[in-house]
Amino acid sequence: MKLAEVRNLAVGIVVALLAIAVPLVSDGYWLSIATTAMMYIALSTSWALFSGPTHLIALSTGAFFGIGGYLVGTGMSDYELDFWLMAAVAPFVAMFLALLIGLATLRLSGVYFVIFTLGLAEMIRNLVSWIQNNFLGSRGLYVLTDFTDAHIYWMLLAVAIVVFLTGWWINRSRLGFALRIIGNDEEVAKHVGIDTAWSKVTLFMTTGFFAALVGAIVAPRYSYIEPNVVFSPQLSFLVVIMALLGGVHRLWGPLVGVIPFTLMWEAITIFFPSSTTLFLGISFLLIVYLIPNGFVGMFESGLARLRR
Numbered sequence: 632m633k634l635a636e637v638r639n640l641a642v643g644i645v646v647a648l649l650a651i652a653v654p655l656v657s658d659g660y661w662l663s664i665a666t667t668a669m670m671y672i673a674l675s676t677s678w679a680l681f682s683g684p685t686h687l688i689a690l691s692t693g694a695f696f697g698i699g700g701y702l703v704g705t706g707m708s709d710y711e712l713d714f715w716l717m718a719a720v721a722p723f724v725a726m727f728l729a730l731l732i733g734l735a736t737l738r739l740s741g742v743y744f745v746i747f748t749l750g751l752a753e754m755i756r757n758l759v760s761w762i763q764n765n766f767l768g769s770r771g772l773y774v775l776t777d778f779t780d781a782h783i784y785w786m787l788l789a790v791a792i793v794v795f796l797t798g799w800w801i802n803r804s805r806l807g808f809a810l811r812i813i814g815n816d817e818e819v820a821k822h823v824g825i826d827t828a829w830s831k832v833t834l835f836m837t838t839g840f841f842a843a844l845v846g847a848i849v850a851p852r853y854s855y856i857e858p859n860v861v862f863s864p865q866l867s868f869l870v871v872i873m874a875l876l877g878g879v880h881r882l883w884g885p886l887v888g889v890i891p892f893t894l895m896w897e898a899i900t901i902f903f904p905s906s907t908t909l910f911l912g913i914s915f916l917l918i919v920y921l922i923p924n925g926f927v928g929m930f931e932s933g934l935a936r937l938r939r
Contacts, residue, residue, distance in 0.1 A: 643795065643883075650788055654781035662780050668893040669787040670849055674866075675874040675885035676794045677841035680801065681834040682871075683879035684810035688745045690867040691732070694752035695725045695839040697862035699846025701759060704772035704856045714776055718847040722840040729839030733832035749864065756862035763858065771857035774850045786848045794841055798882045801837075806830060868911055869896070875918050878925025887926045 653665050674692055682689055699721040706717035736747050763771075801807045809830045812820040820827050850856055869892075877888025892914075899910050922929050 647788075647792055651785070654784055658781075662784065664893065664897060666780050666784040666787065666852070667897075668889055669784055669791060670845060671870065671873055671889045671893060672886055673787055673791040673794055673845050674842060674870045675877070675889055676791065676798065676882070677838045677845075678870050679874045679879040679882075679885050680794070680798050681831075681838045682874070683884075684807070684814040685831055685834070686814050687831070688871060689748045689835070689838070690745060690864070690871065691729075691748040691752050691839075692842050692870045693862055693864050693867040694748075694755045695729065695842035696846035696849075696866060697752075697756065697759070697858070698725045698728065699843030699848075700774075700850040700853075700856055700861035701772070701846075701858070702843075703847045703850040704774045704861075707774055707776075708772040714851065718844070721847045722844040725843030726836045726840040729836040730832060733835040734828075749867070752862065752864055752867055756858050756864075759862065760858040771855050773855055775854060776851040778851045780852070783848060783852050787845065790841065790844055790848065795882060797837065797841075801834070802882065806833065810834065865907075865911070868915070872911065872914050872918065876914075876922070876925055878927030878929075880924065881927045884925055884927040 650669075654662055657665065674696070678689065678692055681687070699718075702721040702724060703714060703717040706712035706720075707714060732751065736744065801810075809820065809825045809827075812823070812825060813827050813830060817827055846861060850861070853860060873888045873892045874885040875888070876892055877886060878884030896907075896910075899907055903910070918925070924932070
């Protein structure tokens, strides 16, 4: 292991230990903010595992997140199944769905892929709403547990750590090498014998798995869930914006974007609740035009200029 990797690992361990201590030194409002931030750290980092190397903007996070939350809610509310059982099953259901979607759509590129993933999330939300209203007799589900915000925070932290470790392993693997070639030039990747379609599908399944797992863990936080809550398209856009703000070419990049944007988003929803959509649109445009490589890219560019 190289010296730089040892240093990064040591920094990661220190950050994880500090993160573990957050519920011990804060409660109430700030713990709630920390829990929300940890949710987006796990979601944005897992999103970046796929979209970072492939340069494909997937707006399907809300669909996989909703599958996780709704399966937990359905199992607990309608069939009195154990939370842990449903939380274990939900990610694999989402991963299987990601496999089917990936095989059907990952040959698309650019804006076509973006539009399809957004349409997919909306289709699933409306389908679940239709089934709930017409066959299950109620619109929402109760998800009642003894979990506190601290418990949910620690579970999300565990997921985030696993996401980082998965990303670290992928970057060092043949899959990671293949994806970097695909991101630079997919035609070249095909000519050197890389199965580009299957490489992208594999990573798409990974992001679907983690998004559903996060949705399953967060479901008890809502207590009462309905399709418009857990299948929110807004969540998909927030994940993309936070990841791009931090920078997706580094594994830890989304972490840099999530924390400040979570605080800004909290302020906007409190003081300007009717302007949240406008804020999202402006944020996306500013990031794309002013800092396309995110905070991390901007910092690395500045550091490179200083070294010259």
